Amino acid sequence: MADPVAPKSQPPLGKKRAIQRCPNCDIRCDVSLFVEGSLARCGHCGVRFEVHREGSVPPARQQTPAKPPRAAVAPEPPLPRLEGFIVLERIGQGGMGEVFRCSRDSDGLLVAVKILTPQMAAVPDYVRRFGREAAAMAQLDHPGIVRLLGRGKAGQHVYIAMELIDGESLRTWAHRNRPTARQLAMLLAQVAHALTYAHARAVVHRDLKPDNVLVTKDLRTKVLDFGLAGLHAEGAQCLTQSNVAMGTANYMAPEQRKDAKRADHKADIYSFGVMTYELLTGELPVGKFPPPSKVVNGLDPRWDALIERCLESNPAGRPHSALELAHTLEALAGLAKAMQLAPRTRKNTRKSGVWSWLGLTTAIAVVLGVAGLKVSQDHKSPRPSLARALAKKPGPRFR
Template identity: 80%
Template sequence: MAEPTDAKSQPPPQKKRAVQRCPNCDIRCDVSCFVAGALARCGHCNVRFEVQREDSKPPPPPAPKQPESPFPALDGFLVHERIGQGGMGEVFRCTRVSDNKPVAVKILTPQMAAVPDYVRRFGREAAAMAQLDHPGIVRLVGRGKAGGHVFIAMELIEGTSLRLWAHKNRPTARQLAKLLAQVAHALAYAHARAVVHRDLKPDNVLVTADLRTKVLDFGLAGLHSEGAECLTQSHVAMGTANYMAPEQRKDAKRADHRADLYSFGVMAYELLTGELPVGRFPPPTKVVSGLDARWDALIERCLELEPAARPHSALELAHGLEALAGVATPLALAPRTRRKAGKSGIWSWLGIGTAVAVVIGVVSLRVAQDHGSHRPSLTAARAAPKKPLRR
């Protein structure tokens, strides 16, 4: 029977020797006193080599940081993808967690959010949208701050811009009249509630798969009611230059619903002819062969330099366009304001069953200069090849 021994009398365990072969002569060298990465010298061939030891490896590098999400974090919303970007913010496709409703959330960019004026303007867009509940206008479903972001939540519309839709589908004049009549009805609804869009253009109108239009982006909207403060509290021209009414260029604060009618005329002309009515331009019938002459009257009225000479309301435009589309009994536009002798204007608005407009001589609008560029002028003098009209 073995006698117990005292643990203190036991010799200390010897460390395992670290051995590495010399890469030159293959002699086994003791590298126990070296750490990994140090240079040792072979005692046989005197060649230096780097020590590699499993028991003395440097600590592993820290795990790489997970890439940050490209989308902002919004409490109450699941952000799926970016679907649009504008001058003031970005638009994301989201799901509202409370009711699982798909929505479009417009977020003010951090740069804009740092400027109080832009934050106020962003709030004005929400204030304008909150007053509007119309099938032809994108609806507001929420607004606020979340995750450090200022946002507006709107109904999510599956569609494409009117500009892109027209480019892809090459619609007939009647099809355009139907779509533009919807836009005019939406404008009439907004104007009746003292909301002016101020930036109407084909990019701010969506067309759905069932050919319904939705007006969006009221970022420059203004309120114009008696006793109400204008939402655009600036005399600086705001909007997209090619679609902006002359009075809006001069004093944005004083522009009313008739500025939207001017923008509507620019949009209609562009969609019909593929060109902007800049400088001296021909009436649509001189560009598009077979086009109903009533288009000339409608567009010329909208593009009048004097607001008082334009149609009285967007509802008048809607009725005129419905007549062109053949979907309703036409209501003639109200008589235009009589001009002084020497100024242009002989196109008359014609309802169904009346004679077409006749060109006597050259019809032109005076050319006005604004910031060094000519304002639109309607003329039949310009020779341009006609585009065939799809029927």
């Protein structure tokens, strides 16, 4: 049975009117017909409230302010019209433009289209930077990198079309799934292989972080948002605009913060280390931070060495390439054997030139020897599939 409604007027005949304000809309309601402690319903907003006669409103109620009116929600701007595509919905917004899910007219393929904002499209420098993003992506054809499908200008819109990924960010995936150390190592190894491919083509990401890595339903990673990538071989001065650092500050290498032109592949390795530490511990490596094995019980100490090397302030002290990271992570995942990355101190960082060449020579010899052995053994010991590897659950879980 519905609660009786407290009228806003008309007192009972011959009696003094008892008034109580609605705790929701603050309208004066006549509660003369209600007994103490009963429930009345506001005739204006419909909210139920307890009746208190003769001003005996509990202190808690007296202190509860009336709910402010809901702020009007601004309607979303209409979807743009784009020649060659049917724009279906807005799915994101980046630093340079909005991203839409679209159907390509020619074949009905669902794609992600990034359109430069009209304000930025009117600035020649931004348009050149947007084109440089497309040029960088056009060089990259790797399963671990979001593919560029086309670019162009339709009317006032400057756009690039990319493959549409059915997945979620690595940050969201890790938070939702609480991965083991082994699972995380396997996913990060994929990211390292994608970086290796890009770096070999002189493309530096410059803004690597968990939000710029997607994880698909079949547990494959896709690096995206090369909006801050630069063709290092062409020089970064035009891209960085008066040497302003580009990237998300917490993930940027020291040399990138000081001078964006100095950000080469070693800056991506530094960002990779920050990302790895954060995914392991849930915290950013800011100031004086503990090694991850001191935060996560039972964590393999090789993670400490990997992150310590990646986060060297001197780029020369970091791993030589993202491929080193991939091999180390595959070893941590139990899928391969690799040389352990030893912690590097400031003292031996200064001598890194000689030892780097010696280490590189040794590494080449070992790799060549292992490669020859592997050819004869591949048919006997097939590499475990990613899905099977990630399905196993050994190792510590993260908070």
